[in-house]
Amino acid sequence: MTDEQLDPPDGWTVSTATATHISLYHAAGNGxxxxxxxxxxxxxxxxxxxxxxxxxxxxxFADDVARAAAIEEAITVMETIAAGESVEPLRTESTADGNAVATAGDDNETTGDAQKEEKESDDAVDQADLTAFASEGDDK
Incomplete structure (x- = not known):
């Protein structure tokens, strides 16, 4: 399938279509x-x-697939969203550029979320009361 043949479902717009990048936008709903x-x-x-x-x-929604298969999967995702249904991803990432990968689990909690909660929990334990370092003369 070529970009010229890419015909997104109603409500979807092809905003960028180059040999190395295709961006699609769904203006209806939550954008x-x-x-x-x-x-x-x-x-x-x-x-x-x-x-x-x-x-x-x-x-x-798709990873490590041929370009044509990726386009087909994008169309499937768009059609599902346009129909008002939800799409289950393969995994999620915690950043737009993909540097921090978090794998989706059965409980829909990502590894990144679990690590963040653990760090916050550790920080709370390690935090000293700020008044512990104050002296009586500091109130002036």
């Missing part, structure tokens, strides 16, 4: 967007990623 791009620069494998309007953020 969701998708990107179809190589998994790595110069790679032959592609991914389909949600960028805006998804919860949890940055879902990956």
């Amino acid at each position: 969701r967007s998708l990107v179809v791009r190589p998994t790595e620069p110069g790679s032959e494998e592609w991914l389909v990623k949600g960028l805006a309007g998804y919860e949890p953020p940055y879902p990956i």
